[in-house]
Amino acid sequence: MAKIIPGKNSTKKDVITRKASALFRKKGFTATSMRDIAEVIGVEAPSLYNHIESKYEILKDICFRIARLFTSHLREVELSNESFLSKIERIIRFHISMMIEEFEVVYISDHEWKHLPESFLTDFKNQRRNYRSRLAALLQKGIDNNEINPINPYVAVLTILSAIGGIESWHRSGKKIDSESLEENMVHILIEGLKSQPLTMMHTRRENSLTSGNVIKSKIIKLPVGKTGSKK
């Protein structure tokens, strides 16, 4: 009869959540059974119910804890006194650090939230939408202030957040680079992609619409796509 032995400053529920996180990340929430979780802990499945209410509760706890963490960091940055570009950089770095250090839970909150029960789903999606709106608002202010290129802030948010989410594959495939370089390189790409270029730097791609808040819709190279693979 094995026992759940919690470390310092952590309840038995924490142990379950941590072990479950690793499985949810690796196999997905639905493909992970309570028996799977119990096994890695070294206990029988029904024993888990002495500490948790349901499988969904584990997922719910993870998702909302992470959401709370990001939201409160965002509030802090919003209130700080610094350039908008620097606010954005701080947020990017926070996301990267979280993705590096709290990989599994952040990944779950990013990819497994869709399995939340309906009651929590709506709440979570609202929080997510709200977070992205506020991030977009910061970007818009940076654009108005000529710190950031007049790109569409919605697209910028989407690009930033999902780029960072890709750190998952860094964890999965052998960490071919140290975490500091990873952070610096990714920050570099994203910030350079956002930053407004000095006026002397104007180049062909921006011959018009500098004031619109959207980059120009230039000609698009349409490529044959899909299984019916026709050339249009």
Next chain:
Amino acid sequence: MAKIIPGKNSTKKDVITRKASALFRKKGFTATSMRDIAEVIGVEAPSLYNHIESKYEILKDICFRIARLFTSHLREVELSNESFLSKIERIIRFHISMMIEEFEVVYISDHEWKHLPESFLTDFKNQRRNYRSRLAALLQKGIDNNEINPINPYVAVLTILSAIGGIESWHRSGKKIDSESLEENMVHILIEGLKSQPLTMMHTRRENSLTSGNVIKSKIIKLPVGKTGSKK
């Protein structure tokens, strides 16, 4: 007794694959049952087995078809005669187009491949690794050729591919922007983030290590992270 009615140029298996794709994307592969698939088609679950071999076969077909598509496009670009930066841009645009036009299957091949049966898993992961290596090699050549900033190509690949994967959320939340603007804005951010800046543009962030192939590991703002939230 309902029937599967295939459109022109598509078998009944294609119908199943298409309907299944929508479900796999929305609910995930594991959370989608054969009965779910059968229901949206308007047929009983066992009837599906007149056209497919197993549930896994549907997933396998999707993943490998998409992998083949990207690989053959990559080969084409590799052989083309143009600058490395332009090669990269073409690849980025292809990924974006695919993500816009073949959203569901590309998403599945990106996120549900882990549920492939072991025999196919290894093959798929190899193809994926190979694709990313070749993309990184193109970036490296662009760096050697001073078209691209001396960033770590591995990080660049990771950033590019996952940024584009984020187009998922564009589909999910109401397409708040038209697809052409989406493409142009995202291409802009990514290409500007990669492109080497003319020498007159040097700025503080690049005061050294221009030749190393990696950007500098500068001081990192460490943020308190995680539930034990300690300041280091």
Next chain:
DNA sequence: CTAAAAAACTAATAAGTGTTAGTTTTGAAA
């Protein structure tokens, strides 16, 4: 119209799901 093939159906199987009930074991306080 008839015969054969294709594709639907119903019924059932064996395995796996989250979870509950009831019981026994464990570890700490008295």
Next chain:
DNA sequence: TTTCAAAACTAACACTTATTAGTTTTTTAG
């Protein structure tokens, strides 16, 4: 050492899972 609650256990339930077998219906070909 006794007492008592916390936490483990076993057994079981009610469903759901992918899939097979066997049968009936539908479509196609001659």
